[in-house]
Amino acid sequence: MNRLPVVLWLATVLLVGVALAGPPGKAGKAAPKRVHPQVDPSEACDACHSDATPQVVAEWFAGKHGMNNVKCFVCHGSVGADFVLRAPAQRCIGCHAEEVASLAHPTLAGKDCFSCHPPHLLSPHRLPLVEAGGAK
Amino acid sequence: MTTFSRRTFLETSAAASALAALGGVPGLRQAVAATTQGGEKWVKSVCRYCGTGCGLFIGVRDGKVFAVRGDKDNHNDGFLCLKGFLLPQILTAPDRCLHPLVRKEGKLVRASWEEAMSLVAARFRESIDKYGPDSVAFYGSGQGLTEETYCANKLFKAGIRTNNVEGNPRLCMASAVGGYVTTYGKDEPMGLYEDIDHADVFLLIGSNTAEAHPIIFQRIVRRKEAKRDVKVIVLDPRRTPTARIADLHISFTPGNDLAILNAMAHVLVKEGLVDEVFIAKHVAFGEGAEVNKSWDDYKAFLAEYPPAKAAAIAGCSAEEIITAARWFGERGKAAMSMWTMGLNQRTKGVWANNLVHNLHLITGKIGTPGNTPFSLTGQPNACGGVRDGGALSHLLPYGRLITNDAHRAEMEKLWKLPEGSLKPKPGLATVDMFRALESGDIKCLYIMCTNPGQSLPNVARYRKAMEKADAFVVVSEAFHPTRTSELADVVLPAALWAEKEGVYGCAERRYQLMEQAIPPAGEARPDFAILCDLAARLGYGQLLPFKTPAEVWEEILTICKGTVYDFTGMTRERLKASHGLLWPLPTPGHPGTKRRYVKGDDPLVPADHPERILFYGRPDKRAVVWLRPQKPPDEVPDAEYPFYYTTGREIEHWHTATMTRNCRELANTNLESMAQLHPADAAKLGLRPGAPVRITSRRGSQVFRTKITDGAKPGVVFVHMHDPERMCNLLTIDAVDPASKQPEFKVCAVKLEKV
Numbered sequence: 001m002n003r004l005p006v007v008l009w010l011a012t013v014l015l016v017g018v019a020l021a022g023p024p025g026k027a028g029k030a031a032p033k034r035v036h037p038q039v040d041p042s043e044a045c046d047a048c049h050s051d052a053t054p055q056v057v058a059e060w061f062a063g064k065h066g067m068n069n070v071k072c073f074v075c076h077g078s079v080g081a082d083f084v085l086r087a088p089a090q091r092c093i094g095c096h097a098e099e100v101a102s103l104a105h106p107t108l109a110g111k112d113c114f115s116c117h118p119p120h121l122l123s124p125h126r127l128p129l130v131e132a133g134g135a136k
Numbered sequence: 137m138t139t140f141s142r143r144t145f146l147e148t149s150a151a152a153s154a155l156a157a158l159g160g161v162p163g164l165r166q167a168v169a170a171t172t173q174g175g176e177k178w179v180k181s182v183c184r185y186c187g188t189g190c191g192l193f194i195g196v197r198d199g200k201v202f203a204v205r206g207d208k209d210n211h212n213d214g215f216l217c218l219k220g221f222l223l224p225q226i227l228t229a230p231d232r233c234l235h236p237l238v239r240k241e242g243k244l245v246r247a248s249w250e251e252a253m254s255l256v257a258a259r260f261r262e263s264i265d266k267y268g269p270d271s272v273a274f275y276g277s278g279q280g281l282t283e284e285t286y287c288a289n290k291l292f293k294a295g296i297r298t299n300n301v302e303g304n305p306r307l308c309m310a311s312a313v314g315g316y317v318t319t320y321g322k323d324e325p326m327g328l329y330e331d332i333d334h335a336d337v338f339l340l341i342g343s344n345t346a347e348a349h350p351i352i353f354q355r356i357v358r359r360k361e362a363k364r365d366v367k368v369i370v371l372d373p374r375r376t377p378t379a380r381i382a383d384l385h386i387s388f389t390p391g392n393d394l395a396i397l398n399a400m401a402h403v404l405v406k407e408g409l410v411d412e413v414f415i416a417k418h419v420a421f422g423e424g425a426e427v428n429k430s431w432d433d434y435k436a437f438l439a440e441y442p443p444a445k446a447a448a449i450a451g452c453s454a455e456e457i458i459t460a461a462r463w464f465g466e467r468g469k470a471a472m473s474m475w476t477m478g479l480n481q482r483t484k485g486v487w488a489n490n491l492v493h494n495l496h497l498i499t500g501k502i503g504t505p506g507n508t509p510f511s512l513t514g515q516p517n518a519c520g521g522v523r524d525g526g527a528l529s530h531l532l533p534y535g536r537l538i539t540n541d542a543h544r545a546e547m548e549k550l551w552k553l554p555e556g557s558l559k560p561k562p563g564l565a566t567v568d569m570f571r572a573l574e575s576g577d578i579k580c581l582y583i584m585c586t587n588p589g590q591s592l593p594n595v596a597r598y599r600k601a602m603e604k605a606d607a608f609v610v611v612s613e614a615f616h617p618t619r620t621s622e623l624a625d626v627v628l629p630a631a632l633w634a635e636k637e638g639v640y641g642c643a644e645r646r647y648q649l650m651e652q653a654i655p656p657a658g659e660a661r662p663d664f665a666i667l668c669d670l671a672a673r674l675g676y677g678q679l680l681p682f683k684t685p686a687e688v689w690e691e692i693l694t695i696c697k698g699t700v701y702d703f704t705g706m707t708r709e710r711l712k713a714s715h716g717l718l719w720p721l722p723t724p725g726h727p728g729t730k731r732r733y734v735k736g737d738d739p740l741v742p743a744d745h746p747e748r749i750l751f752y753g754r755p756d757k758r759a760v761v762w763l764r765p766q767k768p769p770d771e772v773p774d775a776e777y778p779f780y781y782t783t784g785r786e787i788e789h790w791h792t793a794t795m796t797r798n799c800r801e802l803a804n805t806n807l808e809s810m811a812q813l814h815p816a817d818a819a820k821l822g823l824r825p826g827a828p829v830r831i832t833s834r835r836g837s838q839v840f841r842t843k844i845t846d847g848a849k850p851g852v853v854f855v856h857m858h859d860p861e862r863m864c865n866l867l868t869i870d871a872v873d874p875a876s877k878q879p880e881f882k883v884c885a886v887k888l889e890k891v
Contacts, residue, residue: 038804039804042808043805045805068350068354068357069217069350069377070217070218073218074218077800078801078803093205094203094205095206095221097208097214098208098214
């Protein structure tokens with residue numbers, strides 16, 4: 001398949017998405033509805049995204065989700081209108097119901113999962129890792 | 137709408153808020169486990185997919201399933217794999233079968249339950265009366281509930297009185313059964329998942345655990361993260377995602393792992409990494425079918441398998457074999473082996489299983505935490521329903537055999553049958569059953585919860601058999617069309633997963649109750665109810681007088697009593713209150729059994745037994761080390777068919793994809809079967825990524841697109857099993873293991889042509 005249009009689209013979505021997602025801790029700011037293009041159903045996500053968003057793929061691969069094959073669509077949904085750029089916390093309850101429920105605690109007001117856990121890498125705590133320069 | 141669209145997420149945000157409001161952080165576990173809150177309920181259940189048996193809760197609102205979440209109190213510690221997380225979507229799939237269908241003038245048309253069931257009963261009755269009981273057959277599934285499979289087994293063996301009762305576990309687990317029974321005298325593993333948390337060495341052979349059993353893989357990863365010197369050995373021709381955590385990946389030519397396993401034993405003996413005391417007390421030796429050999433005979437046998445010779449046979453290096461053996465045998469280190477279809481789906485499958493058990497028995501690495509052989513299971517109730525329940529053509533429930541006079545007499549008494557009612561001759565095993573349909577010896581076939589029109593080996597041959605005008609085929613199925621229901625004469629809409637109640641038993645002897653969460657879709661009915669209806673219409677209603685699955689379970693508890701499975705203490709109430717219970721569990725107060733054959737754990741081992749272990753499954757109370765020589769697969773490459781062809785799973789899909797293709801996320805990922813080739817092979821054939829390539833075996837031919845991956849082994853082409861349009865089984869071989877009757881899906885010879 002010709003990946004160039006997909007790559008360009010993904011790059012655009014990623015930039016817009018990052019801008020809209022805002023800095024860490026600014027949860028609750030809903031990303032605008034984005035539509036992921038249809039894909040070749042014979043392929044996995046990284047067939048395109050290893051070119052389009054290599055950093056994202058590398059961080060995912062290095063993290064718990066990558067190690068345990070929790071793939072992109074578990075958080076981001078399917079293609080078309082089902083796609084979500086920033087996964088809502090409800091998308092995490094399959095494996096992390098207690099943690100999602102803990103967001104109701106007053107100290108976590110306004111936070112979502114990615115306020116503490118960097119997207120894709122999903123390391124246990126965001127700030128120490130960020131300050132240390134990334135994953136170990 | 138119950139699926140996970142963006143809209144649904146918004147709609148369910150209130151539900152999540154309610155969940156979050158259940159108690160904040162303190163006491164959260166209790167809050168999350170609550171079953172009803174704010175108009176929602178969370179129903180305890182089990183994942184519908186593989187044999188890992190992950191516990192989960194089903195979220196129901198307004199009578200519809202809107203979410204699932206993992207059960208923290210079950211063995212999976214609250215985690216689900218990517219398929220399990222998306223389970224809600226299968227319930228509202230557009231191809232759910234919502235009403236009965238009957239074939240008229242060549243077409244399946246809507247019918248009433250009365251019309252459909254009357255036709256099924258009439259055709260079965262006519263065939264039984266005219267051609268005898270063995271003219272009909274049942275083909276079930278490791279996905280049916282225990283109560284359903286029990287009803288089918290009893291209806292056919294005790295009512296109709298044919299032993300033509302089979303199920304798809306014959307295609308996936310029969311060789312593991314054969315391995316356990318020949319080595320220990322009894323089926324099913326002695327270990328449990330918890331052994332993963334204690335093992336220092338993992339031998340993963342013939343198992344792509346990362347994709348086929350993701351939650352078990354995750355547990356291995358956690359063990360490796362927790363203890364840095366844990367070693368993982370992976371034996372697989374392909375470098376799969378499982379090999380990512382391998383400290384040693386041995387790639388070998390398909391079908392030659394018997395040589396490797398014998399060579400590992402050779403090294404263990406040569407380097408003194410054996411437990412002579414354990415062997416003297418607990419081990420016997422055998423060859424063929426006789427337990428008539430000695431430790432010295434075995435050592436002489438192993439002398440024929442030096443690592444260099446095995447390496448030459450298997451296409452790996454001797455150093456790799458030596459390293460694997462040394463790691464496995466290192467004193468003071470606990471060793472756990474896991475395997476699945478790579479060993480089982482072979483014409484030497486039972487032997488391959490025996491050879492893994494040999495490694496544990498000669499080292500004494502068995503029956504203590506982290507030391508165990510452990511077969512992984514492909515389906516959620518292959519163990520609990522079909523293997524334990526005895527729903528195969530040679531079995532009776534809970535370890536009893538058709539050919540054993542005392543066992544038949546016992547079952548006749550339990551089932552209140554006249555003496556001599558149960559036939560002493562085993563029925564036809566799966567491949568032979570479909571060949572009998574082909575020959576016309578079987579006239580009527582009842583297929584429940586499985587898809588043989590896609591999953592049988594050499595499938596075109598058996599599709600023709602099902603299509604024959606004089607073959608009457610009934611398919612009870614939650615989806616339509618499938619590659620089997622499209623061939624049926626009658627399709628019965630079956631309730632699916634959350635729509636019914638019953639017990640699933642997973643790979644570690646853990647039985648779990650799935651409670652009904654929602655009503656069946658459309659006119660669908662639970663298979664339990666359909667089978668009771670059929671029994672009544674055939675005149676065997678007294679055998680299946682049950683009103684509820686719980687009543688069936690009450691009877692099952694009387695059937696297992698006194699056997700090595702004894703789970704009499706596993707009452708319905710206790711199952712409801714628990715997060716899974718491991719048998720044996722013979723009394724209401726018993727906690728369940730972690731490790732079988734082990735004093736202090738297994739209630740069948742006397743408390744005053746002088747040794748830590750008692751292999752009570754065999755008359756001599758010893759486990760058998762078998763002398764099993766290397767033998768090649770039934771079909772190997774030659775000049776005309778120069779490639780090995782092998783099949784298997786991808787993580788996104790499951791079996792014939794009747795469920796996973798209905799999840800939007802999964803339908804868009806890896807659904808199409810591709811010819812997965814090594815770059816060197818693709819270059820030789822002039823194939824670029826995506827290029828069509830025709831793969832041909834002696835049985836069939838299919839065009840696939842090319843996927844080039846350096847994880848492939850040169851000379852081996854892999855195609856996954858999930859695609860209903862490009863069926864890998866048009867090419868696979870229907871040769872079977874002579875002992876287990878399991879087909880050799882994993883190895884055959886093919887040629888590749890650029891299209």
